[in-house]
Amino acid sequence: MKTLGEYIRELREKNDFSLREFAKRLNLSAPFVSDIELGRRYPSEDVLEKIAEALGISAEELRSYDTRVPISELKKLAKSSPAYGIALRKLADKKISPEEIIRIAEKKEKGHKEED
Template identity: 50%
Template structure:
């Protein structure tokens, strides 16, 4: 029964990755190159034949510009409850339409509503600056 659940998780992950790749308007070959994985391996992941490691998921997430945590949840590596807040913060941090000030204010508001610990604000600010530096 557990094997069936794992297979279903891997297939769901593959479908999700394929959808994200298409939304990013990338070919399988382009994504494989950007994620530094082989084309056949990425194809197997998308078809639900292989379960990628956390490291490979992180590389794919970076190439697709999506949250690695969201891929970890879909792959069954993380529980959804553990990563929900982080995914929201990542989405805010990575939104290119927002200014630094807007990102900061949105994060403060979000954290005030959720009661999140704000001690990681410096770490998040550094991440936001790094993302903006890469885009420039």
């Protein structure tokens, strides 16, 4: 399945919009839109609505490509096990970047796949 960013890029290209042109239509910077397409950032609800409108599709269709765990689920997880909150605070205190946390998680996930 495509990621949200991949799907946005695919639709942008089908509509024959350059990255800069598309960003201008959205009143956003091209680097920000590029980061969304590359999965480095996720759009807010307002930006998602703008993107959907510019691409001529529903925001709900775009949301179906967002594979992140919903915030409500993360909050439930943190409430059920305070260790998650403590772990996140330790990461933040040590100034570990989000990118590094993602690399650690991906490395861990890769290790589990090799064990299977």
